[in-house]
Amino acid sequence: MSAAVMDYDEALAAFDPVMGLEVHVELSTASKMFCGCSTAFGAPPNTQTCPVCLGLPGALPVVNRTAVESAIRIGLALNCSIAEWCRFARKNYFYPDMPKNYQISQYDEPIAFDGWVEVDVDGEPFRIEIERAHMEEDTGKSLHVGGSTGRIHGASHSLLDYNRSGVPLIEIVTKPITGAGARAPEVARAYVAHLRDLLRALGVSDVRMEQGSLRCDANVSLRPDPAAPLGTRTETKNVNSLRSVERALRYEITRQAALLREGTPVTQETRHWHEDTGTTTAGRSKETAEDYRYFPEPDLVPVAPSREWVEELRATLPEQPHLRRKRLLAEWGYTELEMRDVVSSGALELIEQTVAAGCAPQAARKWWVGELARRANETGSELDALPISPAQVAQLQQLVEAGTINDKLARQVIEGVLAGEGEPAEVVESRGLAVVSDDDALGAAVDAAIAANPDVAEKIRGGKVQAAGALIGAVMKQMRGQADAARVRELILARLG
Amino acid sequence: MALTPEDVAKLAALARIDLTGEELQHLAPQLEGILEAVASVQQVADADIPPTSHALPLTNVFRPDEVRPSLPREDVLAGAPAAEEDRFRVPRILGEEA
Numbered sequence: 001m002s003a004a005v006m007d008y009d010e011a012l013a014a015f016d017p018v019m020g021l022e023v024h025v026e027l028s029t030a031s032k033m034f035c036g037c038s039t040a041f042g043a044p045p046n047t048q049t050c051p052v053c054l055g056l057p058g059a060l061p062v063v064n065r066t067a068v069e070s071a072i073r074i075g076l077a078l079n080c081s082i083a084e085w086c087r088f089a090r091k092n093y094f095y096p097d098m099p100k101n102y103q104i105s106q107y108d109e110p111i112a113f114d115g116w117v118e119v120d121v122d123g124e125p126f127r128i129e130i131e132r133a134h135m136e137e138d139t140g141k142s143l144h145v146g147g148s149t150g151r152i153h154g155a156s157h158s159l160l161d162y163n164r165s166g167v168p169l170i171e172i173v174t175k176p177i178t179g180a181g182a183r184a185p186e187v188a189r190a191y192v193a194h195l196r197d198l199l200r201a202l203g204v205s206d207v208r209m210e211q212g213s214l215r216c217d218a219n220v221s222l223r224p225d226p227a228a229p230l231g232t233r234t235e236t237k238n239v240n241s242l243r244s245v246e247r248a249l250r251y252e253i254t255r256q257a258a259l260l261r262e263g264t265p266v267t268q269e270t271r272h273w274h275e276d277t278g279t280t281t282a283g284r285s286k287e288t289a290e291d292y293r294y295f296p297e298p299d300l301v302p303v304a305p306s307r308e309w310v311e312e313l314r315a316t317l318p319e320q321p322h323l324r325r326k327r328l329l330a331e332w333g334y335t336e337l338e339m340r341d342v343v344s345s346g347a348l349e350l351i352e353q354t355v356a357a358g359c360a361p362q363a364a365r366k367w368w369v370g371e372l373a374r375r376a377n378e379t380g381s382e383l384d385a386l387p388i389s390p391a392q393v394a395q396l397q398q399l400v401e402a403g404t405i406n407d408k409l410a411r412q413v414i415e416g417v418l419a420g421e422g423e424p425a426e427v428v429e430s431r432g433l434a435v436v437s438d439d440d441a442l443g444a445a446v447d448a449a450i451a452a453n454p455d456v457a458e459k460i461r462g463g464k465v466q467a468a469g470a471l472i473g474a475v476m477k478q479m480r481g482q483a484d485a486a487r488v489r490e491l492i493l494a495r496l497g
Numbered sequence: 498m499a500l501t502p503e504d505v506a507k508l509a510a511l512a513r514i515d516l517t518g519e520e521l522q523h524l525a526p527q528l529e530g531i532l533e534a535v536a537s538v539q540q541v542a543d544a545d546i547p548p549t550s551h552a553l554p555l556t557n558v559f560r561p562d563e564v565r566p567s568l569p570r571e572d573v574l575a576g577a578p579a580a581e582e583d584r585f586r587v588p589r590i591l592g593e594e595a
């Protein structure tokens with residue numbers, strides 16, 4: 001059943017949306033939160049587990065120091081206060097993704113709280129208040145068998161892989177985001193992108209949404225106007241790309257608006273986002289915090305970060321993203337508009353790494369924001385998920401500058417790299433894409449072009465040098481774009497000058 | 498605070514314990530007795546006595562972020578009620594639509 005939705009502009013004319021975003025970040029520590037099992041992604045199922053992360057009787061957790069440091073650094077980067085003393089708590093629930101039947105989390109004593117970030121929404125700053133950032137452990141991964149699409153619905157049974165169970169997780173929760181109006185979905189997207197950049201700069205996570213190391217749950221409710229009390233909210237899960245954050249919120253706003261318009265109350269529930277249909281469907285009704293029967297984790301002693309430790313960690317924070325953007329803009333000589341395009345297409349980090357690999361800033365921008373952004377868009381993937389690295393883009397540009405290929409051939413090289421055909425130089429070799437600057441081969445083509453266009457040749461002999469363009473075009477066509485244009489020009493003028 | 502059989506039924510459902518009506522009637526007064534015992538301790542606890550969650554006066558017990566060997570998969574799956582494709586096999590998860 002597909003629910004009725006209201007036109008977006010109409011919905012926003014009638015209602016004021018209020019959002020809340022919960023972002024889960026998997027930390028890139030070597031070992032898990034409470035045991036020494038590896039956190040490496042993609043290992044064969046159930047090869048990274050032990051008594052602690054399987055919840056076997058008698059096993060005792062011990063906190064990973066690096067994970068606590070990362071949590072504090074994240075808190076500081078979000079302008080949060082850091083707790084002087086806090087505890088872990090057990091969140092009790094029965095679900096096969098957690099073999100202990102509880103998740104070790106934090107409840108009313110998060111390690112970081114009361115922060116804020118300022119995100120860039122189409123060139124304008126928007127401030128988002130952070131409620132808290134707390135430490136917890138990730139759950140195992142379930143695979144539902146027998147259903148049509150791997151979903152629970154219609155499944156006959158489920159298969160569990162506990163490699164991910166116990167991977168350190170930080171949950172970052174915003175305060176209600178008000179005042180975004182019609183831009184709410186864009187604000188949410190900008191916020192998640194901002195967190196992604198910030199966390200990557202901190203070096204605490206891989207922040208790969210497609211691999212699930214950055215996940216977003218989006219709450220939204222509608223009220224008739226900004227003075228009205230908050231409406232009933234829904235929580236949309238399974239929102240695993242920046243694009244989906246925006247789309248899911250847009251959809252949910254139009255769905256709730258249609259319900260409210262016809263006088264049907266919104267049900268407080270968890271909903272699942274479906275990328276394929278662009279809709280959300282109802283999940284299990286939300287447990288209340290009481291149902292989780294939180295209590296202080298008896299197996300772990302409190303965490304009490306000394307102020308000295310916190311200050312030491314503060315000193316390791318990278319430059320704030322907005323200051324960094326300002327600095328790079330000056331260093332790279334981009335215009336404000338160019339920089340905005342770079343940031344909004346998620347290319348800042350990629351360009352920085354490409355420049356670090358020896359590429360000129362303008363060339364790096366041209367490839368990432370041009371050809372590569374176009375291809376990412378075509379396949380609906382994020383720019384950084386494309387199977388081409390900044391080093392490979394730098395190599396590509398070197399090939400262009402060395403005259404081995406021209407821009408047009410470079411696009412074919414990109415196609416080859418994305419198709420997994422190897423490094424740029426290998427693609428040039430295997431696809432035979434190198435520009436021909438060999439005088440014998442070019443000379444033959446030039447002679448043929450002159451013979452085929454006697455009137456043009458005559459003009460050049462008569463001193464109209466600019467007519468050479470037509471002959472260069474003819475040579476290019478004959479050599480399928482692979483001729484060295486500058487050399488062709490020299491050869492033409494040498495023959496006719 | 499009076500515990501009703503309905504309260505006990507809710508707790509039982511959260512703990513996935515299947516209790517008959519008779520058992521609920523039987524357990525409600527027992528749990529009530531436990532709550533009373535806790536309440537009498539609470540009377541002694543003044544505002545100047547901080548709530549204690551841990552018996553040890555310790556904080557910041559950490560381990561370095563080092564990988565240690567995990568269990569062999571055969572051993573891990575030997576403890577599973579059923580296994581399939583190197584994973585734990587569990588019944589269909591009820592009460593959720595996705």
Ligand SMILES: [Zn+2]
Pocket residue numbers: 032035036037048049050051052053054166
């Ligand atoms: Zn483990």
